[in-house]
Amino acid sequence: MxxxxxxxxxxxxxxxxxxxxxxxxxxxxxxxxxxxxxxxxxxxxxxxxxxxxxxxxxxxxxxxxxxxxxxxxxxxxxxxxxxxxxxxxxxxxxxxxxxxxxxxxxxxxxxxxxxxxxSFPDEVQDRLNRVPDSEIAAIRALASDVREILDRTAR
Missing domain, CATH: 1.10.10.10 (Winged helix-like DNA-binding domain superfamily/Winged helix DNA-binding domain)
Structure with a gap:
């Protein structure tokens, strides 16, 4: 990759x-x-x-x-x-x-x-809990924007 x-x-x-x-x-x-x-x-x-x-x-x-x-x-x-x-x-x-x-x-x-x-959920949750709030906000905003575009254009 x-x-x-x-x-x-x-x-x-x-x-x-x-x-x-x-x-x-x-x-x-x-x-x-x-x-x-x-x-x-x-x-x-x-x-x-x-x-x-x-x-x-x-x-x-x-x-x-x-x-x-x-x-x-x-x-x-x-x-x-x-x-x-x-x-x-x-x-x-x-x-x-x-x-x-x-x-x-x-x-x-x-x-x-x-x-x-x-133990999968606990291990993943532990890893995700280490992501800084600023990165979480950026990821959420990006995901929301992409979803909105896909919803709008997939009609």
């Missing part, structure tokens, strides 16, 4: 290659975890969303899965059904809105995710 000091390679190319390297690593990890858990891609994405919501103490609902996956409410329900059948999530009535159901991980799912990821 070219270095940022290579005068013949534009900095944007170096940044895109670095982003691609991170994306590839995340994809490979996700594929290994998905295979280990016996999940389809959409099911694994939904499980990740539900786990992240739980980590943030935010209830996850089928409509959140629908939005995150870009699928219909019916498709999100089918994904949730498969996760319930595998004893990875449970549905419960939303205490704030009786028309909705919340989706939460089961102990089986928590144990499976812990086992599948091992």
């Amino acid at each position: 070219p270095t940022p000091t290579d005068p013949e390679v534009p900095p944007g190319v170096v940044l895109l290659e670095a982003a691609h390297e991170l994306l590839t690593a995340e994809t490979l990890l996700s594929n290994r975890v998905r295979a280990r858990l016996g999940l389809r891609a959409a099911d694994y994405q939904a499980l990740q969303l539900i786990a992240a919501a739980e980590q943030s103490d935010i209830p996850a609902r089928a409509k959140d899965v629908s939005t995150a996956l870009g699928v219909t409410a019916a498709a999100a329900t089918i994904v949730a059904d498969r996760l319930v059948q595998k004893d990875l999530i449970v549905r419960a009535q939303d205490p704030d809105d009786r028309r909705n159901r919340t989706l939460t991980l089961t102990d089986t799912a928590r144990a499976a995710l812990r086992d599948a990821f091992g």
Whole structure:
């Protein structure tokens, strides 16, 4: 991979290659975890969303899965059904809105995710925690700008 000091390679190319390297690593990890858990891609994405919501103490609902996956409410329900059948999530009535159901991980799912990821999240989090605030702000701004451009031009 070219270095940022290579005068013949534009900095944007170096940044895109670095982003691609991170994306590839995340994809490979996700594929290994998905295979280990016996999940389809959409099911694994939904499980990740539900786990992240739980980590943030935010209830996850089928409509959140629908939005995150870009699928219909019916498709999100089918994904949730498969996760319930595998004893990875449970549905419960939303205490704030009786028309909705919340989706939460089961102990089986928590144990499976812990086992599948091992110490990975802690090691990555430790490394990320060493990134200076100024660099985090620059990365966030860049990611936001690129996403906005892609959203605007990908229509």
